[in-house]
Amino acid sequence: MKRNKLSYAKYGYIFSIPFVAAFLIFTLYPIIYTIILGFTDFKGLGTTTFHFLDNPFRNFQIILANPSFQKALWNTVFIWVVNFIPQIFLAILLSAWFTNGQRKIKGQGIFKVIFYMPNIITAATVAILFGALFGYPMGPVNDLFTTLGWSEKPIYFLQNKWVARGVIAFIQFWMWYGYTMIILISGILGINPELFEAAQIDGATNFQKFIYVTIPNLRTILIYTLITSMIGGLQMFDIPKLFVQNSGPDSATLTTSVFIYNQAFSGSYLYNRASAASMIMFLIISVLSGIVFVLMQDKYDVKERRQIKKIQREMKQKSRNGGNI
Template sequence: MEKRKTFSYAKYGYLFSLPFILAYVIFHLYPTLYTMIIGFTDLKGLGKTSFKFLSDPFLNFKAILTSELFRTALKNTVTIWIINFIPQIIFALLFTAWFTSPRCKLRGQGFFKVVFYMPNIMTAATIAVLFQALFSYPTSPANDLLMKLGLIQAPFNFQVDKLSAKLVVAFIQFWMWYGYTMIILISGVLGINPEIFEAAEIDGCSGAQTFFKITLPCLRTIILYVLITALIGGLTMYDIPRLYLNGGPDNATLTTNVFIYNQAFSGSYLYNRAAAASMIMFILIGISSVFVFRMYREKDLKKTDRRRRHLAAKKEAVNE
């Protein structure tokens, strides 16, 4: 009886997931395959949809990989991502340590969390244009502030200098995402078994020791999650560099996605080149995610054993 019941309802499992499957095939899988195919063709020119396969199928890929501009874009993307991610994770961890430590008991935590997270929810396009106004030349709020504080004597042109343009883009990314990362990490800490912290407390661990020896190792998977999502977000960065300075000055803030957009939707509408570049990015993102994941796993395996024994010993000590 029971068996027949489950059997007869199985069709609803298929039926209810059908809309998802259909939408996925039509709007996600098909465009992905189509992008891949376009990468091997001669499809270019505004409004064109017909194409022929190239006699040298990898011509577009070769052109992209040898293109100076694409390499610059890739280098910029990685540089900007690293400059933004390192301070982001450091400050997120610092605030996590402060906000979750029972020794600090900071007041107004709720307020700080709400304020730190706020930039993340605002339209990136708006923020990019806002920062363009904030850092414009010669009069701008940033220049005004820095001059009032006596840090600079004359207004500085942030948008012509290549390094400062990159730094501002990285800063915007940092500014938009550190609050998000912090909240994820805090929720991770709150998910750790409080007994472990109690044990550390009784053993006389200092705040720093607790953080580095207990909190951080327990946060491994969450940090991995943050790292991978940030990596994917960083490698597909578009809104900020595009609207802040449109890739300039002198391609200093040109990211790969801005490059792809420019190839496909301006100039000579090189859809095939853009598709090839997209696929290269697709593969790069895949490889780097797997790489991060692997690296983490291997380290984890080595350490878990040691940690387990260590924690078991600690718990025993507490029980005694």
């Protein structure tokens, strides 16, 4: 019997082979290759040979000193933050509204379907659609503005760098708040209902229940949302690439992914620089995710440990008092 069980264990390895093989070939090898290329002189279309640089960090130094890259990094972070803050607030608000048992909101199902819809539409399509909506001189937004008398002449919206950046942040927000909302709703529905009942008995208002029961229990899901949104947001490509041509006025909408693409594929073929920039982004994203993860995790652990200690102390006290339970 025991022998039989042992012989089955090997299938665990066998059935994992495709995953591991595909990972090694299509993810790990490209990662290592990208790292290596970052230290070489590899550039130009069709080149297959490369040499390591005398100063191995030269590409990294050049990229970090490149004003375009600095600008792209700043734009990327700006667009992500400006999209994420309203996104998470709106998603929390909507999920609180939709999960409140006392006031039943009719048509929730339809609202969820409509709010989530922009998320499944091709980002490339959305980018060009918004580019057309904000068109000059006669785009739909300009039509609206002149018809309503908000402005007399058509406005060249995308010529203004803050508008161009802001609209990209808005598109990102618009595409993702529905997704975040659905995830938060499922998180709230997963909280033990007894916690809400206990708060109810203690006379907590809806708002207090939300602050003291819902939010702390959503911690893991909020970390998850923050990290996945950050990983995605810092790699933003489709929308900034296609929304305004040539990254807008004064490179206002140039993101790091578009910068990497331009270095490697649009004319200059500087694969070594692009690789170095990629690795810098890789590091930034990993470090940020790690920090978020550790910060949120630790806070909770410390709190929990304190709580456990408190309970232990109370128990001791109780047993000293004669153990009346």
